[in-house]
């Protein structure tokens with residue numbers, strides 16, 4: 610049994626960053642009239658009940674989606690994400706939060722495919738049940754990194770891979786960089802979105818060096834910090850590496866992150882960063 614349960618964290622600021630970018634990437638990819646494959650290596654439950662006692666324990670969604678839920682001034686770029694959250698909730702009260710598979714189910718088309726892996730047996734079973742009526746979806750009780758070996762390249766030769774590790778094991782940054790290198794060898798033209806927490810600067814710099822050393826190019830880095838550097842009470846921020854981003858994502862990410870930072874930052878702390886970690 611894995612110790613990490615996303616139910617404790619669902620809808621927090623890290624989910625907001627990850628899902629806002631994910632939704633935007635999927636919208637752009639789905640704008641082209643060709644089927645695509647979405648591979649989600651660490652898929653989670655699919656939908657989270659924010660009234661569940663685990664979600665209420667630290668109420669992390671309060672400083673995440675809870676701050677955006679009732680706002681009507683978000684940039685249009687955030688609409689695919691916010692609409693996905695609103696679609697889970699009838700009425701004015703925020704209760705259910707869509708995870709990455711649910712957001713992808715909503716934004717993808719009938720001819721697209723979703724390949725979901727989750728290693729927690731109970732969560733995987735719940736996810737499979739939730740997706741059972743959707744013929745586009747296959748759910749695998751499988752290690753996410755093994756799933757990359759098993760499922761790449763997809764037959765569509767178009768699509769997006771989300772690697773959203775729970776970072777609850779040592780050496781996860783090295784594992785992530787290694788997985789990117791190997792996945793990219795199998796499928797160099799795929800779009801990859803790799804989520805990571807902002808932790809100690811030394812570990813982050815080593816991660817960046819490892820990613821650059823893979824030789825993978827066109828790596829966009831988008832980071833959002835909502836607490837000051839050195840903040841010890843938890844995660845101060847997080848980031849997403851986007852490999853082969855569709856045209857326009859760099860500028861769009863800047864607009865989205867600036868607005869999110871204003872909405873989510875702890876008294877003006879932290880900031881955003883969007884840059885090419887490895888350009889063309």
Ligand SMILES: C[S@@+](CC[C@H](N)C(=O)[O-])C[C@H]1O[C@@H](n2cnc3c(N)ncnc32)[C@H](O)[C@@H]1O
Pocket residue numbers: 611613614615627650651652653654655707708709710726727728729732751752753754773774775
């Ligand atoms: C951050 S959560 C994923 C959330 C989900 N991607 C979303 O955005 O809604 C990480 C998930 O990975 C699962 N997990 C942990 N280690 C894994 C592994 N080696 N392979 C696949 N899943 C794993 C955990 O059980 C957890 O559900």
